[in-house]
Amino acid sequence: MKKIQVPSRLLLLISILLGLATFFFDIIKYESSLSFSQWEYVHESLTVFIIIFFYGYIRNKPFLNQTDLSVNLKNFIKLLTILYVWVLVFQYILSPSYSATNFPPLPDTLAGLIFSNLVSIGIIMFLIPMLLIVKNLIYYKQKSRTALYVILAIISTLISMAVTVIYKLPLDIQFNNDATYVSVALIISLVLYVILGTNNTWITYLSRKEKYSYFLVSVVLVWVIILLADFAFKDAVAAHSVSLAAFANLSWYFLVIYSLFSSITFLFHLPTARVFDRKMKEVRSLHQLGRVISAEFDQNKLVSIITQMTREVIESNHTWIELYDEKQDNLIVAAADNLNIKELEAFNNHTIQEIGLRIIETKMPITINSISKNIEYSSLKKWKKDIGSLAAAPMIDASGLVLGIIFATKSHEFGFDPDDINMLEAYANQAAIALENAKLVKNSLERERLERELQIAREVQLRLLPQSVPETGDIKMDTLTITAYEVGGDYYDFYKSQNGDLGLIIGDVSGKGTSAAFYMAETKGIMQSITRNFSSPFDILVNTNRILYDSLERKSFITLLVAQIDQKKHLLRFARAGHCPVIHYKAKEDKACFLQPAGIAVGLDRGEIFESKLIEEEIKLAANDILAFYTDGLSEAMNKDGEEFGEERLGEILKKYSTLEVTELKEKVIDEILNFLDGQNLHDDLTLILLKY
């Protein structure tokens, strides 16, 4: 349906023009004393149009579309006052009088005629907005039938106006002839007004203070409205227009009924105003708490917010939160309001701890109505004179554990009513959820950070390992690296010794994660320079230890093994600083030997003991001999029964597949390890270097 938009100013203009027309009509009628019986109806209908047009003009004005209750009520009072002033001023200036022998009454003087027109204008200008404001109030809490009743009331008002005009009878309840029609219309209207009069639930939502003040105002208002009809409308409006008089009269009935009903409702609401106020405050504060805590994940801020809000709602004197610390198995003050945390901690004596323990045990709130009457709590009274009563409620998480306790005190005895305790419990529950959330968020952030760190460490580590195996003439080599979920510190490298031998380093940094990766990087750097300056594995290790000892954290150490292969003399020379043994498969004897010369790990000793213990070994190599260098990730690889893979098993694999090339041999080792693990994860990195002579 297309709505016709008429500019509101045009509506106002039409209203004014029509108003002027009726005014001139009145003057002509007065001056000429002629009877225009048919013209009366035109006059009346013009008046009805004025009402409608003016309504159309005023209805969209912002001040008539307020949702705030007090603004509406204040506007209503303002309009009523203006209407009074309007009527009183003109009455004083014009002092009109009417001959009321007939209906409608007739003005005695021209001043009376002007006055009747002015009052009519006043009614249209001020009464219509007043009715609109009452409509706002009725619609404040709309029910399914509210709109229907409003429409019915308007229709019945229009009918009443019409019958008044047609029968030229004042609105009164009389039952003779034509008056019956008027009376019936009036009664129906009144019934509908009463129904609308009960639509004053908006009163419920006013604050306690507003309820008191508006009750007093409403009593005055009822009287003022009742008086309005007598002194203002009585004859003046009817002298101008019967339909407007009917409208004014009906509106008056409605306003009287509505203000009377409201006043009575106010009266009934006064006793419960405090409780209602309190409940509203609780709901609002719980809502606010919910909003605040869903956006705050810092535990310290959370507890202080909760403490403050608890104090505001239950109006406690001192308020504080103690959180349960698992490590220390006791309660620790986390936030306090109107109390110094240090002071509280210093005082936190047996009594409060006792209360805390009792709550943790029972998981129920505790109320102590009178501190001074309980000798048990005398120390509390001694500490703070203004503690009259105390209440405390546990914060219980989803799994039923007590996370902490909210304490509140009031200065007078019996300060906590059941509502306060309920509220304290509700707050404690909300707080528990918030604290639990905060913990989860913190944990997941922490985990994310660790994982990122781990990722970096792993990348660093993999980049530090040689990307290819060096070309070495007759020696065939292959390497295997498997990283575990947690980054270990496995390390290997190749170098060319001063006399041209193939050099090989394998090592394992103790610990895991980023620090292991950094130490590994440092080791690589140091060893790269040392292998250029020293020729024997012994010297290389001794010097590496000397340098690394100073930079390693005391509880970290590195196992290292340095080996060099002299292809001319067919010799393996190596030294072992705490690292896993070398497995030497002797092809001629078909036997795997475990070579473990003495030596302690790098970083355990400054140098003296390290040097005295370290032994360099020399081994003769023959064709088809196999050497295996590995880290403890391989020997300690564990299956689900807790059994370790062990170096013996590796020795047997070498023996069993000794005829294979290194790459195939490596595949066999991988197969065996995977078989052994049977789906278990490695808990450490694993490195293996296979070398076939």
Next chain:
Amino acid sequence: MSGFEVSRNDYDHISVLYLSGFLDAHTAPKFEDGLQKLIKEERVKIIVNLKNLDYISSAGLGVFMGFIEEIREKGGDIKLSNLSPKVFKVFDLLGFPALYEIYEDEIQAKTKYSETK
């Protein structure tokens, strides 16, 4: 993985820590706490009984290294006893016997402390 426990017994001027289970990077803090406490109490003549220790990782070994300097400066020591062959192998591989006194049993370690008192 099975857990890790530290228990403690004080004899006169000697304190014995009993380790059991798995000592690795995750459980090492427990052992560290135990040693820390002893140092705080100035009980630095320490025997660590490893009778029920099933496994020790490099991080576990690191705990010994992290405290030994301070303890020795205070005139104390950490002596080890009752190592299972498997655990001894790990200690031996790294060269720990060169740095720590390792005994068959607790009594021997205690006797050693009494001799040098």
